[in-house]
Amino acid sequence: xxxxxxxxxxxxxxxxxxxxxxxxxxxxxxxxxxxxxxxxxxxxxxxxxxxxxxxxxxxxxxxxxxxxxxxxxxxxxxxxxxxxxxxxxxxxxxxxxxxxxxxxxxxxxxxxxxxxxxxxxxxxxxxxxxxxxxxxxxxxxxxxxxxxxxxxxxxxxxxxxxxxxxxxxxxxxxxxxxxxxxxxxxxxxxxxxxxxxxxxxxxxxxxxxxxxxxxxxxxxxxxxxxxxxxxxx
Ligand SMILES: [Zn+2]
Ligand SMILES: [Zn+2]
Numbered sequence: 671x672x673x674x675x676x677x678x679x680x681x682x683x684x685x686x687x688x689x690x691x692x693x694x695x696x697x698x699x700x701x702x703x704x705x706x707x708x709x710x711x712x713x714x715x716x717x718x719x720x721x722x723x724x725x726x727x728x729x730x731x732x733x734x735x736x737x738x739x740x741x742x743x744x745x746x747x748x749x750x751x752x753x754x755x756x757x758x759x760x761x762x763x764x765x766x767x768x769x770x771x772x773x774x775x776x777x778x779x780x781x782x783x784x785x786x787x788x789x790x791x792x793x794x795x796x797x798x799x800x801x802x803x804x805x806x807x808x809x810x811x812x813x814x815x816x817x818x819x820x821x822x823x824x825x826x827x828x829x830x831x832x833x834x835x836x837x838x839x840x841x842x843x844x845x846x847x848x849x850x851x852x853x854x855x856x857x858x859x860x861x862x863x864x865x866x867x868x869x870x871x872x873x874x875x876x877x878x879x880x881x882x883x884x885x886x887x888x889x890x891x892x893x894x895x896x897x898x899x900x901x902x903x
Contacts, residue, residue, distance in 0.1 A: 674731030676762045677770070679716070681726065690716055696724040701742070702753035706734050717756055725759065732758030775802045779821055823848060847871075847886045853901040859884045860895065872898050 681693055691705040696718050705718045717734055719725045721742070737754040744751045766774075781794040805820045815823075826848045866878045867889030879891040883899065890898050 674729075676727065676729035676732055676758060678762075679726050679728045684716065684726065688716065690718055693718070693724045693726075696720050701744075701751075702755065704734065704737075704754075704756055717759070719756060719759055721753065721755070727759055727762060729758060729762075732761065734758065772799065772802055775805075775817055779818055823850065826851075847888060849901070852886055852899060855899075857885050858895075858899045860890075860892070863889060870894050 684690070688707060690707045691699075696703070696705065697720070699720050701720055701722075703720045707716045708714075709716075713730055715729050715732070715734065717727050717729075719727070734756045736757050738757050738760055739752045740755050740760065741750050742753045743749075776795070776798045779798075781798055783794070784790070801821060801824065802817070805815075805817050808815065808820060860881050861884040862881045863879075866880045867882065868878065869875075869889070870877050870879050870891050871882070871886070871888035872890065872894040875891060875894050877891050877894075879889050879894075881892070882889040883895065886899070888898075
């Protein structure tokens, strides 16, 4: 076999007879400790490394050494500490892509709502995977927006569209109208409020309008309507 590969491996894929420290044993060792087993016949290396959790990595191309030192936050010492790490694990992190990267991204901010339906985990995974892919496209296009902010944007953007509501009371949540909705030039219609609002949503205006924007869900006077929904250049 001529192709080289490095990847993480699940504990249940490692034979019980493999003479490497078990995950439970590795949990007790100090952070940065490494245990190594080499299969000289198949030229495969198995490494268990203790970081925040225990990581198992196999490779048929990379050597364990040199060790590099990485900076980690220690919850116990309440400061950054330096932890040693086999160089090829860092190499794997730097070059991993595709499925591994997707799994890692999804795991960061997985949908945490639990349901009893059998299909729920698959369904919520599809949403997570779709959002992850959209985020990658968004990043490739223009921005450095973190995944968490991207997910927040989605959560903010869609509910107001599904249920437009114009508030007449003191404007408390006007900051919830995110720019992507406010300036999208689509479906911003005047709606009568039936009552005079507390204040126009345009911060520079002090009038009390009796109509508002249906999509943004904020009170607006007629003269402020365009100003509010057009991005200032
Ligand atoms: Zn609007
Ligand atoms: Zn106004």
